Amino acid sequence: MKPEMKSQKSQAHKEWQKLVDEIRHHDKLYYQKDAPEITDAEYDVLRRRLEALEAEFPELQTPDSPTQKVGAAPLETFAKVRHKVPMLSLNNAMNEEEVRDWDERVRAFFKPALEKIEYVCEFKIDGLSFSARYENGKLKQASTRGDGEVGEDITENIKRVWGDPFHKEVFPLSLPPSIGKPPKVLEVRGEVYMSHDDFKALNESREKNVEPLFANPRNAAAGSLRQLDPEITALRKLRYYIYGYGEWDPFPNFKKLTEIRDYLGIEGCGFTLAPLLIVTDDLDKISTNYHRALDLRERDEIGFDIDGMVYKANSLEYQNRLGFVGRAPRWAIAHKFPAEQAKTVLEGIDIQVGRTGTLTPVARLKPVNVGGVMVSNATLHNEDEIERKDVRVGDTVVIQRAGDVIPQIVSVVEDDAHKRRKKWEPLETCPICKSLAVREEGEVARRCTGGLLCDAQIVERLRHFVSRGAMDIEGLGEKQIEAFWRDGLIKTAVDIFHLPEKTDIIESREGWGKKSADNLMAAIEAAKDMQLEKFIFALGIRHVGEITAKLLARYYGSCSAWIAAMRQLPDGGEALDELDRIDGIGPKVATAIADFFREPHNVDIVVQFAKLLRIKDAEAVAANSPVSGKTVVFTGTLVKLTRSEAKARAEALGAHVASSVSAKTDYVIAGDDAGSKLKKAKELNVRILSEEEWLELIK
Numbered sequence: 073m074k075p076e077m078k079s080q081k082s083q084a085h086k087e088w089q090k091l092v093d094e095i096r097h098h099d100k101l102y103y104q105k106d107a108p109e110i111t112d113a114e115y116d117v118l119r120r121r122l123e124a125l126e127a128e129f130p131e132l133q134t135p136d137s138p139t140q141k142v143g144a145a146p147l148e149t150f151a152k153v154r155h156k157v158p159m160l161s162l163n164n165a166m167n168e169e170e171v172r173d174w175d176e177r178v179r180a181f182f183k184p185a186l187e188k189i190e191y192v193c194e195f196k197i198d199g200l201s202f203s204a205r206y207e208n209g210k211l212k213q214a215s216t217r218g219d220g221e222v223g224e225d226i227t228e229n230i231k232r233v234w235g236d237p238f239h240k241e242v243f244p245l246s247l248p249p250s251i252g253k254p255p256k257v258l259e260v261r262g263e264v265y266m267s268h269d270d271f272k273a274l275n276e277s278r279e280k281n282v283e284p285l286f287a288n289p290r291n292a293a294a295g296s297l298r299q300l301d302p303e304i305t306a307l308r309k310l311r312y313y314i315y316g317y318g319e320w321d322p323f324p325n326f327k328k329l330t331e332i333r334d335y336l337g338i339e340g341c342g343f344t345l346a347p348l349l350i351v352t353d354d355l356d357k358i359s360t361n362y363h364r365a366l367d368l369r370e371r372d373e374i375g376f377d378i379d380g381m382v383y384k385a386n387s388l389e390y391q392n393r394l395g396f397v398g399r400a401p402r403w404a405i406a407h408k409f410p411a412e413q414a415k416t417v418l419e420g421i422d423i424q425v426g427r428t429g430t431l432t433p434v435a436r437l438k439p440v441n442v443g444g445v446m447v448s449n450a451t452l453h454n455e456d457e458i459e460r461k462d463v464r465v466g467d468t469v470v471i472q473r474a475g476d477v478i479p480q481i482v483s484v485v486e487d488d489a490h491k492r493r494k495k496w497e498p499l500e501t502c503p504i505c506k507s508l509a510v511r512e513e514g515e516v517a518r519r520c521t522g523g524l525l526c527d528a529q530i531v532e533r534l535r536h537f538v539s540r541g542a543m544d545i546e547g548l549g550e551k552q553i554e555a556f557w558r559d560g561l562i563k564t565a566v567d568i569f570h571l572p573e574k575t576d577i578i579e580s581r582e583g584w585g586k587k588s589a590d591n592l593m594a595a596i597e598a599a600k601d602m603q604l605e606k607f608i609f610a611l612g613i614r615h616v617g618e619i620t621a622k623l624l625a626r627y628y629g630s631c632s633a634w635i636a637a638m639r640q641l642p643d644g645g646e647a648l649d650e651l652d653r654i655d656g657i658g659p660k661v662a663t664a665i666a667d668f669f670r671e672p673h674n675v676d677i678v679v680q681f682a683k684l685l686r687i688k689d690a691e692a693v694a695a696n697s698p699v700s701g702k703t704v705v706f707t708g709t710l711v712k713l714t715r716s717e718a719k720a721r722a723e724a725l726g727a728h729v730a731s732s733v734s735a736k737t738d739y740v741i742a743g744d745d746a747g748s749k750l751k752k753a754k755e756l757n758v759r760i761l762s763e764e765e766w767l768e769l770i771k
């Protein structure tokens with residue numbers, strides 16, 4: 073392979089991995105947490121770029137690529153339901169030209185090519201997709217879309233959902249006798265949503281009760297349907313529309329989608345269907361219908377959120393022949409509405425600190441009406457975005473709402489005074505706790521390093537601290553942590569070990585008693601006997617997961633040795649080089665650990681823990697082996713062992729495996745084609761062993 077082609081593939085793979093990570097992050101926010109942070113249009117740009125990369129470099133595409141998946145994995149709190157027929161998504165068209173291109177591809181799929189094809193046009197309702205399965209006419213199970221393959225069981229919740237305002241019927245628990253003998257299996261699919269009036273009433277009620285407000289009707293519907301208590305769902309006045317079907321056995325002798333609609337509708341099975349707007353083979357009529365729907369939405373005359381139109385081939389034969397490509401059917405497409413825009417003045421840039429320490433710049437705006445909503449804040453995403461758009465306080469800016477998520481600044485109106493305004497400077501300290509805020513190489517986000525004390529992220533850090541892989545304090549789950557912190561019983565992780573001094577207060581709290589309080593205190597006392605690797609993991613240092621924590625514990629051996637070495641990191645030099653050389657660590661992790669120990673209050677809290685807890689030394693492995701405590705480096709191609717096996721055997725014998733050679737290296741094991749590491753070992757007079765000599769030594 074030519075060097076330039078190899079370089080192109082390497083760059084493509086890096087971009088592909090970055091896009092995959094970013095899309096998975098946004099999928100989780102949208103489908104699991106009901107809290108999107110980018111617009112639909114921005115998400116579509118990411119997905120389209122990923123599709124283009126995989127088309128150019130097919131070897132990049134993997135079975136779990138976002139282009140082959142839908143949504144995100146279901147939450148652990150719900151029972152899982154595997155869809156017999158996958159719940160896939162739709163490809164998007166962002167303008168009429170793309171709709172016409174899609175129509176041309178659909179017609180050209182057939183031989184001879186079709187002159188025209190009839191389409192069914194419906195609203196694209198902005199809610200939460202669900203599936204409901206009937207067996208012999210009785211509702212058996214309902215679930216969310218999830219990741220398209222596995223969803224969440226919402227059977228009890230769907231029974232509390234109503235039809236549209238014109239058909240005030242609750243979701244059918246059984247199919248009516250009027251349809252005759254019901255199918256053995258009928259699975260209908262639809263969207264649960266919340267009307268504008270009900271959304272407004274819900275947020276007014278939450279505001280009175282000092283509860284967090286929902287950002288938009290889609291988030292409110294998703295959060296309300298995915299409640300562990302169905303009675304909460306019942307209070308939220310959710311509605312549904314059916315738009316399609318999944319498994320159907322036996323399938324009736326229908327030829328068209330419109331026949332299925334007639335069978336499933338109010339006059340048939342009794343379901344409320346997504347409004348049918350037009351059935352036509354004329355693209356000009358489809359365009360007219362699209363603009364009419366857009367106009368209705370902008371005048372708020374529909375009563376619920378729609379974010380576009382959906383066009384589907386009416387012929388079931390054509391649908392079957394067209395089939396699917398990736399995660400979407402060829403025979404349907406979503407024609408998205410454009411983002412709503414307005415102009416206003418940027419009055420300031422504030423910094424919000426997220427629960428994981430990410431610093432996000434937010435534009436403070438002169439309030440302006442955008443699509444019927446008064447907007448006073450807009451996301452700026454990150455400092456690169458501010459620099460790219462050259463956003464300055466005092467500028468007139470164009471903002472948009474798309475998908476009813478937090479509005480964003482699209483562009484700056486460059487007036488005569490724009491260049492005279494001061495450029496925005498990124499904060500280098502956290503506005504909440506004043507800790508250092510760092511931006512790692514290759515990342516867009518800047519993060520606070522004061523995780524153990526920063527009020528913005530302390531609850532998330534405390535949850536991690538007490539979790540099973542970390543301190544594992546039974547009886548101190550997420551709800552208890554949040555409640556204790558909110559009520560001032562704990563402010564830092566150290567305070568957890570002072571809770572026994574407040575046993576009387578905890579006993580008197582609602583839901584507690586003497587027995588449960590005593591059990592918690594016993595669990596806290598037991599947690600003081602802690603393995604070094606679990607303690608390191610519990611601290612929540614960025615990039616330090618369970619495996620990395622285990623590497624650190626094994627390498628340094630004791631808590632005192634680890635802390636002593638870590639306190640030297642901010643000065644750089646040999647301590648940082650040594651950390652970087654540990655096989656499996658590398659510069660990114662080493663820098664993150666150094667940033668953590670650069671903050672004095674992080675060091676203080678670690679030292680407090682070292683005095684408070686009984687932290688056990690790392691397990692002594694093969695202390696009598698000839699390589700116990702020795703630092704070894706493998707280089708070149710090994711013949712009798714894989715690199716992973718060689719590393720595992722060395723560590724099992726108590727050796728420290730490093731990734732580079734230094735004066736502290738005891739052995740370099742050189743295989744075939746050894747290069748720069750072997751040369752460095754010779755320069756430093758480090759003992760060099762062949763693979764055979766190494767195997768003989770550890771035999």
